Amino acid sequence: MKIRETVRLDHPPETVWPWLVEPARLMRWNERLRRCLPEQPLVAGVRYSTEFGFAGKPATPFWLEVEERIESRRLVLRYRSGPGVTPPVEALERFELVEAGKGGCTLRHQVTIRAEGVPCWARMLIAVISRLGKPSGPHPLIALLAEERN
Template structure:
């Protein structure tokens, strides 16, 4: 899957936006199809995030936080069904607000992964776009 990015303009500064990206009490407020979400240990590089999505009977993901640089950037990685996924958040000050960009890159590790990516790519891009738009709505109401 070629990488996919989506950006949203937010009225809050990066310091106010960054906590919404990975904190346990905030992520469920804007992430669709989320059954459960928890962070093991302190929220920092090396922490594990466990989440279950209501897709295909419940997909359980164990994501590793591989970069944690508040309030500028964060990156997570996980692997499922032979596909390695890297998700990166970048926050750029924009006047008094923030441009938030999420970039997702998936690489197939085998035949199953290569077959799976074309099937889920469009749905995943729509989900990520809708989730970031929902985050903008949640933050504009707070």
């Protein structure tokens, strides 16, 4: 299952990049991410312990590893479900920043979720739940970047 979004931002990739790789900032715009340890920028070679919360449910543990990191351009993260999560879930999250002229950029964000042993109806439910609670209107990153600018 793939979930995609594209967001036009009025900031250059270098300004947006910290919001993708610094856990404290990432949690401010991705409200489903409840915890990310250690609290250091996301880099290859470090295994991060994370927790995600969905639709008011208790947080679910995931391990996070950086698959690819090209400064201010591309970040690819791999998530694997933590202890006690059945059936096992794996996700690949890809962020791409593309310069868009006039000092801005486009953020292309894609999440691919693989859950072995999960029936088709449950995957469809996951897709629906993942979209619930998304704010209507502008992407939260737009407001946070504008706030930081001021």
